Amino acid sequence: MKNSSFKEIEKIISKAKRILVVTHQGPDGDAIGSLLAFGFYLKKIKKPHYLLCVSGVPESLKFIPGAKLIKSKHPKTSYDLIIGLDYGSKWRLGLNGYIKKYLKIPILVFDHHPIADQEANIGVINMSYSSTSEIIYDYFKSAKFKIDKKIAYVLAVGILADTGFFKYISDFKPLEIMAELMKKFKIKPIEIDNALYGQVKFEALKFSGKILGRTKYEAKENFVYSWFKRKEKGITTATEDKMDIPKGLWYKSPTGKIIDADELARNLFVSPEDGFHVRIGSTEYFQILFDNNEFVELDKNMT
Secondary structure, three states: OOOOOHHHHHHHHHHOOOEEEEEOOOOOHHHHHHHHHHHHHHHHOOOOEEEEOOOOOOHHHOOOOOHHHOEOOOOOOOOOEEEEEOOOEHHHHOOHHHHHHOOOOOEEEEEOOOOOEOOOOEEEEOOOOOOHHHHHHHHHHHOOOOOOHHHHHHHHHHHHHHOOOOOOOOOOHHHHHHHHHHHHHOOOHHHHHHHHHHHHHHHHHHHHHHHHHOOEEEOOOOEEEOOOOHHHHOOOOOHHHOOOOOOOOEEEOOOOOEEEHHHHHHOOOEOOOOOOEOOOOHHHHHHHHOHHHOOOOOOOOOO
16 A cells, blocks of 8 residues: 555545544554544534444543544444554454445555554555554544644643653654644643553552452462453454464373473374374374474375
């Protein structure tokens, strides 16, 4: 995909009648900040839209204005345009089932991650930006769109979160944007820091306590373990987006011992746990017999 100009993108958005705006699963501050900024923009230009993050908004980011506007379920109807934000790889959007149903919807991307498999038709992928929120800010300036304090705030959250409050920047661009937002809209980074990382630390502390409280010790195996359920953290995957675990990753011997398939192969298909000899085919047998699996076949046509 060749990067489009902001003017080209503005024309495409103008022509679309209904727009689905989506960010990646397990979102961070930049994902939610850029998603809400674009949602507020579309609302102001009176463009029907649907904001989506299939894993939902994390508890630690629900302080961001407009967080309740973000849906976690696929829309039931088709849209003219999908705008993907900050997602890196297409599968992270969790849209497989939706896209299979509505195959012809073009995807427009705004992303600062490396070009990988975004699989977009149009848009901007630019690693020189420290966050997607910065790209959205520049798009608004190009479109001569006047942002308000609410949009300024969610963009600030995105920029501050993804730059680690300017620890991870390659140029002065995020600093310049934040200086303008602070001056014009009285945005206070310290308040965002308290809201963002204060809640993250508290949530992490609660989660750690829950995990430790469930700790079990398996004396026979001398093994300590704990667990949590995905739904406890709001992590869900639509049935059509679930992927099957490839077969052959693990082997269970007749005595009930579980061993990694690669480790079993390295041990010449003898279970190290109980010494059980696993039945193998000719291909595996040849790999054991011949160095580097190299051999010369003689009398190929002999029967």
